[in-house]
Amino acid sequence: MATSHPFLLDSILALTALHLASIEVDNRQTWIEAASRYQSQTCAEFGKVIAEITYDQYEPAFVASVFIMLYAQGFPVISRETHSDALSQVLEVRTLISGCAAIFTKLNDMGIEGELGGWLSNPDTEENLYSKSQNKGKIVQSLDELGSTIETNTSPNRTLFKATWQFLHQAIGPWPKIGAHGGVIAWPLFIAEEFISLVREGDWLARILFLHYASGMRLVCNRWYVQDWGRRLVHATVQPLEEIPPIWRDTISWMKEGIEQDQTILAYRSADGN
Structure with missing residues (x-):
């Protein structure tokens, strides 16, 4: 799907680079810079797509919106940013979750039968327990x-x-x-x-x-x-x-x-x- 939709590919690369920043501590800054570049490209292209979205773009748009949201959730943690306004951080993620939900609702309303069936979360899926x-x-x-x-x-x-x-x-x-x-x-x-x-x-x-x-x-x-x-x-x-x-x-x-x-x-x- 990503090879046909560059905005989705960029969102995958952004999230991947951020993930690598969480793993390769010695190279964190390099990966964060790469993640930021790809995320900027994602948002620029994604905005154009959403403005005039077509039938075949709804599924990749939904996946990209999820990755954009996860990136926003993870970036302050991985980059070690500190914010005094905790509520503002939550509201940013809330806005992005709302975007994911809106696209998902549209997918359901349109009855699109695509490639996402096996990807969507099952309510009975369990967290990986190890500490809390x-x-x-x-x-x-x-x-x-x-x-x-x-x-x-x-x-x-x-x-x-x-x-x-x-x-x-x-x-x-x-x-x-x-x-x-x-x-x-x-x-x-x-x-x-x-x-x-x-x-x-x-x-x-x-x-x-x-x-x-x-x-x-x-x-x-x-x-x-x-x-x-x-x-x-x-x-x-x-x-x-x-x-x-x-x-x-x-x-x-x-x-x-x-x-x-x-x-x-x-x-x-x-x-x-x-």
Whole structure:
């Protein structure tokens, strides 16, 4: 497919170079520069294709959109970029996931019978477990407690919080299976603009829901384009906080302990060459 559609080939080469940057540490910068060049070419050509897309371009456009999204997810991790605005990082990925979903919906609506059947994720596919199995129980327990808190909440945003919580529970609950909604990586696709505004405004229930998503991302750290994404999100969200309300202190405490454990594990792996 890629040999017939240069924008898809460039997206494959961009993601491949980024992957090599994650493996060949001594050549990281060289591979990052190559990845950036291919990604720029991808986006330039992809934009032209989407503007006047034809029937035979929908499948390669969908695959390219997935690779562009994975690249955006992985680049800050692999390049060691640091951002203080964790929500902006998530919103960028959310926009790209939305693009993937829109093209996929169009594929279904058009009834295209192409080459992607064997590639699409099965909800029963399991993650490659190797480190974080002990954390799911704590995250789900905390989520359940948060659900009870939301039930008794009397703010005008209670319905919004309940819907956001439900989507997050559906994302994390099936793990290590991906689940019907794409797992925790896909959760930003289901959050409402109103919720995003509440996080930005510092609403504590919204913050705590977002932090549970960040903790959930730690479960998929085995993916090379995720790695310590969850730890980084927790750290970027918690670090600026000053006065934490008593009701949330225990929650914030175990999340901070978790990212400290992650830091220790990452340091050990780095020293061990893995």
